[in-house]
Each structure stands twice: as C-alpha cells, then as structure tokens.
Amino acid sequence: MKNYSKYPKYYVAVDCVIFGYDIRKKLLKLLLVKRNIDPGKGSWSLAGGFVKEKESLDDAAARILRKLTGISTVLLIQSRTYGDTDRDPGARVISTSYYALTGTSEINHELVKDNGAHWRSVEDLPKLVFDHSKMVNQALHDLQNLLKTKPVGFELLPEKFTLVQLQELYEAILQVKVDKRNFRKKILSMDILEKLEEKEKQTSKKGAWYYTFKKERYDKLSMNGFSFNLDVS
Amino acid sequence: MKNYSKYPKYYVAVDCVIFGYDIRKKLLKLLLVKRNIDPGKGSWSLAGGFVKEKESLDDAAARILRKLTGISTVLLIQSRTYGDTDRDPGARVISTSYYALTGTSEINHELVKDNGAHWRSVEDLPKLVFDHSKMVNQALHDLQNLLKTKPVGFELLPEKFTLVQLQELYEAILQVKVDKRNFRKKILSMDILEKLEEKEKQTSKKGAWYYTFKKERYDKLSMNGFSFNLDVS
DNA sequence: CCAAAAGTGTTTTCTCTACACCCATGT
DNA sequence: ACATGGGTGTAGAGAAAACACTTTTGG
Numbered sequence: 001m002k003n004y005s006k007y008p009k010y011y012v013a014v015d016c017v018i019f020g021y022d023i024r025k026k027l028l029k030l031l032l033v034k035r036n037i038d039p040g041k042g043s044w045s046l047a048g049g050f051v052k053e054k055e056s057l058d059d060a061a062a063r064i065l066r067k068l069t070g071i072s073t074v075l076l077i078q079s080r081t082y083g084d085t086d087r088d089p090g091a092r093v094i095s096t097s098y099y100a101l102t103g104t105s106e107i108n109h110e111l112v113k114d115n116g117a118h119w120r121s122v123e124d125l126p127k128l129v130f131d132h133s134k135m136v137n138q139a140l141h142d143l144q145n146l147l148k149t150k151p152v153g154f155e156l157l158p159e160k161f162t163l164v165q166l167q168e169l170y171e172a173i174l175q176v177k178v179d180k181r182n183f184r185k186k187i188l189s190m191d192i193l194e195k196l197e198e199k200e201k202q203t204s205k206k207g208a209w210y211y212t213f214k215k216e217r218y219d220k221l222s223m224n225g226f227s228f229n230l231d232v233s
Numbered sequence: 234m235k236n237y238s239k240y241p242k243y244y245v246a247v248d249c250v251i252f253g254y255d256i257r258k259k260l261l262k263l264l265l266v267k268r269n270i271d272p273g274k275g276s277w278s279l280a281g282g283f284v285k286e287k288e289s290l291d292d293a294a295a296r297i298l299r300k301l302t303g304i305s306t307v308l309l310i311q312s313r314t315y316g317d318t319d320r321d322p323g324a325r326v327i328s329t330s331y332y333a334l335t336g337t338s339e340i341n342h343e344l345v346k347d348n349g350a351h352w353r354s355v356e357d358l359p360k361l362v363f364d365h366s367k368m369v370n371q372a373l374h375d376l377q378n379l380l381k382t383k384p385v386g387f388e389l390l391p392e393k394f395t396l397v398q399l400q401e402l403y404e405a406i407l408q409v410k411v412d413k414r415n416f417r418k419k420i421l422s423m424d425i426l427e428k429l430e431e432k433e434k435q436t437s438k439k440g441a442w443y444y445t446f447k448k449e450r451y452d453k454l455s456m457n458g459f460s461f462n463l464d465v466s
Numbered sequence: 467c468c469a470a471a472a473g474t475g476t477t478t479t480c481t482c483t484a485c486a487c488c489c490a491t492g493t
Numbered sequence: 494a495c496a497t498g499g500g501t502g503t504a505g506a507g508a509a510a511a512c513a514c515t516t517t518t519g520g
Contacts, residue, residue, distance in 0.1 A: 003271050004324050007283040009242035012316070012327050038236050050240040057316030057327070081314040081329045083245070083290030091237050094245050094290070094327065096314045164499070181501070182483070204498040205491040233483075397472075414474070415510070437471040439517040466510075 010092045014061045015048035017099040017139035021156035026168045029119040039090045043129040061098040070108030075101040079139045087131050099139040101155040148231045154213040162208035178232045192218045243325045247294045248281035250332040250372035254389035259401045262352040272323045276362040294331040303341030308334040312372045320364050332372040334388040381464045387446040395441035411465045425451045
C-alpha cells in the first residue's frame, strides 16, 4: 500500500525445532533435514520455509511440520524471532522459530524418510546452518521451562505410559536425577493421572502399571487456580 | 538473491511496549503515541517502526526507543512476533514486539512531549490500533514472570529506593498484596541490597532508609548458582 | 502529645529432601 | 531360586505463612 511503500521488505521465514522422545533409549531427539537450497545447500538444518502470502506465521509453521511429518495436532509454540542482518548470507531473512512436541507414534515415518529427515539426539547434534544452533538452544531452554510449569511431558509420550517412563522423560530433558519416591508422590498428588488396569511388560518381569493423563481433570483444576509445578531436583 | 526470488517479501516492523513506574501513584505506566500514518492514523498505538536495511531487529527496537525517549541503556527484551495476515489492514506487516523497563528519571521528558507521547496507566488503557492490545497483554505477562525470577524491579525505580517502595512496585505489577515482614526478610536475606546512611523523608516523618541494588554482588552470586526468586503471595 | 508511616520476631504449617527394603514374575 | 526392575513410607530440615506491636518525628 502507498503509505508504506518507501520502506524495505524482507523475506520472512519460520523454522521448526521438532522435538521427539525416544522412550527406549531415554533420549530427547530433534528432527533435522539436509538443506536443499543455496546458500548452505547440503548442510544440516531445521525444517523451515518461507511464509506464504495468505498464511499467518503460525499457519506456516504448522504447514512445514505437517509436510515433513504428517502430523497436524501437536503443541507448536512460537519461540523467538531472529533478525540479524547477516544471519542468512543469501539475503535478508527474518525468521521466527517454533518448537513442536511430537509423540513419535503419530508420526508418518515414511514421509519423514522421503523428506530426507533424520532424528538426532540433542546431546549429539551436528553443526547446523546459519543461526539454527542458537534456535535449538533457545527452544530447548523454553521447553525445559515449560516442562516444569505445564503438563506437556505427556505430549512426548504415548497415550499410555508408566510412571518410570514419565520420570525418565523428565530426567532426560531437564538433565537431572530425580528421586523415584518423591517424584511419584508429587505427580500422583496432583490427581491428574489415571491408573489403568493394564501393565507394561516389555521392560520387566513384574510389569509396571500404565497411566494416562486426565486432561479434562487438569483443565478443571487449572480453572480453580491450580498450577502444575514439577521443579524436580 | 537469485535462489529466494520466487518467494514473497513483507514489511517487517518492531513495536515497543515501554514500561515506566510511577513511584508516587504506585502505578505501572505505558508510553503510548498517536499513530501518524494511515491506516489507523490518529489512533493510540505503541511506539513502532519499520526495520531498516542495515539494522537488526534488536537495533531497530533500540532506535525507536531512543528516538522517543532519549534513553539508550535500558532493559529491552524481545517478547513475541505477530504475523497474522490481516493484522495491519494497510499491508502485510510482520511485527516483533519488545518491552522496555525505564526508570522515569533517565527519560528526556521534553523529547517525549515533542513526540506526542503520553504515559498511561496499564489499568486504564485506551483502545489501541491493530493487535497492539494483545502485544501489551503478552508483554505484561512476560514482565510479571521476569519480575519473579530476575532482579529487574530496580530498573523501574530510581538509583536509591526504600523497601516500602520496592514492595509497592511488586504489588502494583504483580497485582497482589504482600506481607511486609516476609517481603523484607526474603529480599534482605538475598544480600543483594545495600542500606545507605540516608533516609527518604517525603512520605513520612520518621523517614525510611534508602537502599541500592548491588549489581556486582548479584552477578557474583548468580555465577555460584544462586537464583533470584520472589514469588510473593 | 498525637497521627502517620517505618520497622521488627516468633510460632505454626507445610513442603522438600533423604533414604532402604519388599514385591512380583519370568527364566 | 534368583535376578530384575517396580513399588512403597517416614522422619527431619528448611521454607513459607500468619500475625501485632513498638519506634520515630513533624506538626
């Protein structure tokens, strides 16, 4: 429009930090792709793309996530916007990073493979293109904070999970050791988990009870001033 | 550059949520301007502007803050990026909001006046243009979180302040009532304040001791694992 | 001398932490 | 019968919350 026309325009992109959790190896993973466009073609990169004319930033992030994994209903949270002049040597590009929490079960693994994407442990990441490593660090930090104050750990686990698995997830992401009894006491006292009449029997002879997250119960409690807190030591 | 040329470009802006604290009235204030460009010319608005070719987003926010207030050394923190397609009816504009904490004393009030800016209490804001009200709400939320976990309250107070004033600031921003004895116990036990040999005598006959924030002391403690916490009830 | 705001400790409650043994079952 | 991982309770320390009176001094 006329009024703005003397001002410059820039490319606007989004980049997705896609977190997944490997329940067997107890590792937080990240979905990376090989960049298919210059500059930096062939480098490891976050899944990203330019924002289209008729889509919001949020929609662009959702589209990129969907295209790569087939998932559409996950937590997808805006993290930070990166706007240094020389962050992309190809041109001035402003990029907003989002992070996603994906239960690995909902993922379309064929699609992931076809897109040339790979899961990598966050503790063993390759060099990433541009400022993508900064994006990962920031997103990881955001995730750690979120995990302490919102019940989002369940997003990274299957529908049914054991308390041991939940604890291991907290230990893996927050990088701490947690006391088993204290952890169970805290999480169970919140009354947001439901114990099922079914056991997980792969990892032990005795078997461990499955639980599910009672979302409606949590929502109701939240409305009455309850706030989730699991600032584990 | 060649490779990106098939993708669209957009205007990129920043908007500043400039917080100030009125120590006498015990109110958190916000610096607003009248928008001088269509669309929305004449509406109340945050201080904002387009990002120039050779400046980062952070630099753009700092420039806008400086132009309006004369201040250059304040906390200026990125909040969130707003990218809905129709947020600005004039054109597609992606805008990143920043919030600033300003001690009202450092402000060049002449400059503020010349720019047609006005301080308004956050509890009594006019309708703002576009999605600027959302920006304010988000920034206020961010500020409240920050205040609990980082010693930033001092940024909004003069160099010398009394414990009563500090407590009132917390009460005003977090919207809670705080027990005087518990508040003092907590903040003093952190050993990050220095008591001066001077009293504030305007507001009472007895007078209240002035304190200053010991920044170096806080930095040293932080390095040794101390973390500020004032999650007052 | 009195009004107005500043300053000060103690008790109780709750939350956090540390810690070690029994249970169930498949092989 | 035994090895493997799952599950459980309690006591002590420390932090948070509740609570009311004394001090100072300008007018």
